[in-house]
Amino acid sequence: MAQNNMVAGSGAGAASGMARKKPGTRRLRGAVSEALVAYVFLLPWILGFVLFMGGPILFSLFLSFAHWDGISGLSGIRWVGLDNFRDMATDLRFRKSVYDTVVFTAASVPLSMAGGILVALLMNLKLKGIAFFRTIFYLPSVTAGVASAFLWFFIFQPDYGLLNYGIRVFGEVVNFFVRLALPVDITFRGPQWLADPAWVHSAYVIMTLWGGGSSMIIYLAGLQGIPEQLYEAAEIDGANQWQQFRNVTLPMLSPVIFFNLILTVIGSFQIFTQAFVLSGGNGSPADAALFYVLYIYQEAFRLFNFGYASALAWLLFVVVLLVTLIQFKFSGWVYYEGDLKG
Amino acid sequence: MERSEAFGFWASKKRLAALRKGLALAVILALSLTMVVPLLWMAAISLKAPENVFKLPPWRVDWRWSNYVDAWYPYGRPVLTGNLWDDLKAVLFQKESFWWYTWNTVVVTGLSTLGVVFSSSITAFAFARLKFPLRNTLFVIVLGTLMVPAQVTMVPTYILFAHLGWTNSWLPLIVPAWLGGGAFNIFLLRQFFMGIPFDLDEAAKIDGCSTFGIFWRIMLPLCVPALITVAVFSIVYNWNDLLNPLIYIQDSSKFTLALGLNQFQSLAGDKTNLMMAAATVVLLPILVLFFAGQKYFIQGIATTGLKG
Known part of the structure; x- marks a missing residue:
C-alpha cells in the first residue's frame, strides 16, 4: 500500500522541471539539491533514530550477552556469552511473568477484539445522537494512566468496590x-479481584476492555469505508442480516481486523502502567500481576541487572517479531479489495 | 382503515425494524453506562467525607470540596500569614504541591508536543513530497521502528542520558520528541501530505518558494486537523506517561502529575476520598481537551487505521 502511494507521488513530482533547454543536467542538479534538502529535513529523525533507536538496539543486543550493574561505568561490563539466556531457563519469576503475560494476552485480545467490533457495529447504526455515544465509548481510553489505575483499584475492592456492589x-x-417461583436464595458474591491471585488476570482484562475505545474507532472507520452497494446487492440476492454480516461486513473489515489484531497483541505484551500502580510495583499478589515489562523494569531499575534486563527485552523483541510474522503468514483470511483490481 | 394501519404496523417489517432499533439503543445505553459510571463514581468519592467513602449507595455525595484542597497540598496546606503577597506565593508556589506537578507536566507535555508536531511533520513532509535516494528503504525503517518494544531501547537510552548527565531532569522526556516525533505520527502525517495535490507545490515552486517555504506556508496550514490530531495524541501520551518519568526523575520537585499521583498513593493510600480527588484533578484537563478536540482526534485515528 505504502509502496504504491510512493510510486504515484514520485511520478507526479517528476513531471515538473522538464521541457527546458538542457533537461538532463538541470534535472540532475535539481534532483541532487532536492535530495540534499530532503536529508536536511530528515536530519532530526536520522539523529533520533541513531541515538534512541538504532544505537540502543545494538547496544542492548550487546548487553544481553553481558553482566552489568550500570553503576561501575562502561568498564564494568563483563561479557558472559549466553549466560543471561541460560539463567532464564531456571528463573522462576521469568517463567511466571511469561505465564502471566500469555494468559492475559490470550484472554484480553479475543475479548477486546470481539467487543470492539460489536460496539463499532452499534456505533455504525444510523441513530440520533450516535456521535455522542461514540465519544462516550472513546472516553476511557484517553484516561489510561495512573489516575484510572487508581480508580480501578477501588472499583475492585472486594467489600466496598463498585464492581462487587453491582x-x-x-x-x-x-x-x-427467583423468590416469586422458588423458596430459595442464590448467593451472589463477587470475588476478591486484585487480592486473589486466581482473579487478578480477570481484573486486568476487565480494565483493558474498559479502556479499549481506540480499536473501536478504527473498526468504525473500517465499517464506514464499506460501500453501501455491497449491502444492497446482498439484499437483492436475498441475504439476511447474519449472512450480510458474514459475507460482506467481515471480509470487507478483515484488513482492519488484522491491523487491530497485530496492534492489540503487541500492546497487550507490553502492559505496564496499570500493573505497576495496582501491584505496588512488584507484581503482587503472588506475582500474579508480574507482567513481562514490569519484570524487565524490576530487573533493570530495581535490581540493576542491566545485562539480564536487556536479554529479557531482546527476547520480547524477537517474540513480537515472530508473532507478527506468524500473523502475516496466516493472514490468508484477510481480504484485500485491491487484489481484485490487480 | 385506522385499525388496519395500526395492525399493519404491528405485523410489518417496520415494527421489526423499530424493535431492533430499540434493542440496539438499549444495549448502547447499558454499555455507555459501564463506560461512564466508573468516572462518575470517582468524582462522587472525591467529594465524600472520609467516613462515608464506602457507604452505600455509591452515589451519595457530601459535596466536600475541601477534599480537593487537601489533595492539592499532599504535604499539608500552606501556612497563611495574612500578608497577601506572601500568602499568594505560599499558595501558588508551595513545592511538592499539585501546582508544581501540574506546572512540571505542562512544561514537559508542552515542549514534547511542540517537538513531536514539528519533527514528525517535517519528516513526514520529506517522505511524502521529496525525492531522494533510499527513500523507500528509510520509510520501511520508520515503519519497522513501530515494532520495537520500548523496553528494548529503555536501558541503553537510560545509560546514554546518564552519561550526558541528564538524569533527574526533563531533558530525557523532551529531547527525543524533537528528534523524529514517533513513527506512528510520521506515518499519520505522511498519509495526510500524500492527499494534497502536487499542483500546489509546483505552483509555489514557480513563484520562487523554497522547499521549506512550501512545507511551512502551504503544507502545514492545509494539515491543521492532522497536526491537531498528532498534538492531542502527544499531549495525552505525555500527560499519562508513567514509565519514563519514573525512570528519569528522582527529585520530587520535578515530578510530573503521573509521578506525583503515584507518590500520593503511598502518602494518602488510606484516604480514598483524597486519592480520588487527586485522580480527578489529573484526569480533568485531559477530558476537557478530549471534548474540545474529539472531532479531529477520532478522525485522525480513523485515517491511520484505514490506511494501515
Whole structure:
C-alpha cells in the first residue's frame, strides 16, 4: 500500500522541471539539491533514530550477552556469552511473568477484539445522537494512566468496590424474581479481584476492555469505508442480516481486523502502567500481576541487572517479531479489495 | 382503515425494524453506562467525607470540596500569614504541591508536543513530497521502528542520558520528541501530505518558494486537523506517561502529575476520598481537551487505521 502511494507521488513530482533547454543536467542538479534538502529535513529523525533507536538496539543486543550493574561505568561490563539466556531457563519469576503475560494476552485480545467490533457495529447504526455515544465509548481510553489505575483499584475492592456492589445489586434483582417461583436464595458474591491471585488476570482484562475505545474507532472507520452497494446487492440476492454480516461486513473489515489484531497483541505484551500502580510495583499478589515489562523494569531499575534486563527485552523483541510474522503468514483470511483490481 | 394501519404496523417489517432499533439503543445505553459510571463514581468519592467513602449507595455525595484542597497540598496546606503577597506565593508556589506537578507536566507535555508536531511533520513532509535516494528503504525503517518494544531501547537510552548527565531532569522526556516525533505520527502525517495535490507545490515552486517555504506556508496550514490530531495524541501520551518519568526523575520537585499521583498513593493510600480527588484533578484537563478536540482526534485515528 505504502509502496504504491510512493510510486504515484514520485511520478507526479517528476513531471515538473522538464521541457527546458538542457533537461538532463538541470534535472540532475535539481534532483541532487532536492535530495540534499530532503536529508536536511530528515536530519532530526536520522539523529533520533541513531541515538534512541538504532544505537540502543545494538547496544542492548550487546548487553544481553553481558553482566552489568550500570553503576561501575562502561568498564564494568563483563561479557558472559549466553549466560543471561541460560539463567532464564531456571528463573522462576521469568517463567511466571511469561505465564502471566500469555494468559492475559490470550484472554484480553479475543475479548477486546470481539467487543470492539460489536460496539463499532452499534456505533455504525444510523441513530440520533450516535456521535455522542461514540465519544462516550472513546472516553476511557484517553484516561489510561495512573489516575484510572487508581480508580480501578477501588472499583475492585472486594467489600466496598463498585464492581462487587453491582454484582450484589444484580443478585438481589435476580433473587427477587427467583423468590416469586422458588423458596430459595442464590448467593451472589463477587470475588476478591486484585487480592486473589486466581482473579487478578480477570481484573486486568476487565480494565483493558474498559479502556479499549481506540480499536473501536478504527473498526468504525473500517465499517464506514464499506460501500453501501455491497449491502444492497446482498439484499437483492436475498441475504439476511447474519449472512450480510458474514459475507460482506467481515471480509470487507478483515484488513482492519488484522491491523487491530497485530496492534492489540503487541500492546497487550507490553502492559505496564496499570500493573505497576495496582501491584505496588512488584507484581503482587503472588506475582500474579508480574507482567513481562514490569519484570524487565524490576530487573533493570530495581535490581540493576542491566545485562539480564536487556536479554529479557531482546527476547520480547524477537517474540513480537515472530508473532507478527506468524500473523502475516496466516493472514490468508484477510481480504484485500485491491487484489481484485490487480 | 385506522385499525388496519395500526395492525399493519404491528405485523410489518417496520415494527421489526423499530424493535431492533430499540434493542440496539438499549444495549448502547447499558454499555455507555459501564463506560461512564466508573468516572462518575470517582468524582462522587472525591467529594465524600472520609467516613462515608464506602457507604452505600455509591452515589451519595457530601459535596466536600475541601477534599480537593487537601489533595492539592499532599504535604499539608500552606501556612497563611495574612500578608497577601506572601500568602499568594505560599499558595501558588508551595513545592511538592499539585501546582508544581501540574506546572512540571505542562512544561514537559508542552515542549514534547511542540517537538513531536514539528519533527514528525517535517519528516513526514520529506517522505511524502521529496525525492531522494533510499527513500523507500528509510520509510520501511520508520515503519519497522513501530515494532520495537520500548523496553528494548529503555536501558541503553537510560545509560546514554546518564552519561550526558541528564538524569533527574526533563531533558530525557523532551529531547527525543524533537528528534523524529514517533513513527506512528510520521506515518499519520505522511498519509495526510500524500492527499494534497502536487499542483500546489509546483505552483509555489514557480513563484520562487523554497522547499521549506512550501512545507511551512502551504503544507502545514492545509494539515491543521492532522497536526491537531498528532498534538492531542502527544499531549495525552505525555500527560499519562508513567514509565519514563519514573525512570528519569528522582527529585520530587520535578515530578510530573503521573509521578506525583503515584507518590500520593503511598502518602494518602488510606484516604480514598483524597486519592480520588487527586485522580480527578489529573484526569480533568485531559477530558476537557478530549471534548474540545474529539472531532479531529477520532478522525485522525480513523485515517491511520484505514490506511494501515
